[in-house]
Amino acid sequence: xxxxxxxxxxxxxxxxxxxxxxxxxxxxxxxxxxxxxxxxxxxxxxxxxxxxxxxxxxxxxxxxxxxxxxxxxxxxxxxxxxxxxxxxxxxxxxxxxxxxxxxxxxxxxxxxxxxxxxxxxxxxxxxxxxxxxxxxxxxxxxxxxxxxxxxxxxxxxxxxxxxxxxxxxxxxxxxxxxxxxxxxxx
Numbered sequence: 334x335x336x337x338x339x340x341x342x343x344x345x346x347x348x349x350x351x352x353x354x355x356x357x358x359x360x361x362x363x364x365x366x367x368x369x370x371x372x373x374x375x376x377x378x379x380x381x382x383x384x385x386x387x388x389x390x391x392x393x394x395x396x397x398x399x400x401x402x403x404x405x406x407x408x409x410x411x412x413x414x415x416x417x418x419x420x421x422x423x424x425x426x427x428x429x430x431x432x433x434x435x436x437x438x439x440x441x442x443x444x445x446x447x448x449x450x451x452x453x454x455x456x457x458x459x460x461x462x463x464x465x466x467x468x469x470x471x472x473x474x475x476x477x478x479x480x481x482x483x484x485x486x487x488x489x490x491x492x493x494x495x496x497x498x499x500x501x502x503x504x505x506x507x508x509x510x511x512x513x514x515x516x517x518x519x
Contacts, residue, residue: 337376337385339366341404341412344386350399351377364462364489377402385411433503441507448507452500459493462486 339362343354354377355370368376380386385408388400404412429451436444470483 335366336368336372337380338412338415339368340373340376340380341385341408344402344404345409345412348389348401348403350401352399353401365485380408383407445504445507448500448504452497452504455493455496455500459490459497462490462493466490 339358340354343349343357343362347357349357351370351374355373358366358368358373377386381388381402384405386402386404389403391400429448432444432447466483466486470479470486
């Protein structure tokens with residue numbers, strides 16, 4: 334149920350075409366709520382049919398012109414309703430945790446390389462989030478909107494920090510594993 338809400342959020346932040354939305358998902362919302370381009374276009378059609386969004390009138394009629402969408406009052410009301418609704422946290426599901434549990438009973442052969450790969454991926458994601466933080470949230474940008482957006486980014490930073498530390502610990506627990514190489518980035 335959350336993809337339509339993610340699209341409403343993005344459109345309230347800035348009216349966009351489907352292509353612009355997919356690019357924005359790839360650069361921001363997609364870090365914590367992924368969707369394929371087909372899913373986004375399908376949801377745009379549903380949201381328009383439900384009266385939550387509308388295509389903005391084209392300034393000049395042209396064949397093949399991208400439709401730009403904006404949120405209608407019904408869409409804003411739906412997003413407000415969803416934001417205020419109570420929701421229980423979802424249990425965390427991660428195949429790596431399950432694989433470590435399996436390694437406890439079948440052995441750790443082959444696991445070290447993948448743990449290292451995961452560590453490298455989480456380090457890269459952490460570095461990317463830190464760059465976004467430097468670029469998009471300089472000191473003094475303290476509007477309510479910026480503070481909440483920064484809060485979401487900081488959650489990503491904290492999660493990636495956790496995973497890098499935890500994966501290093503997991504590698505240290507494997508019998509015969511080489512210690513992970515320290516990450517010298519700030």
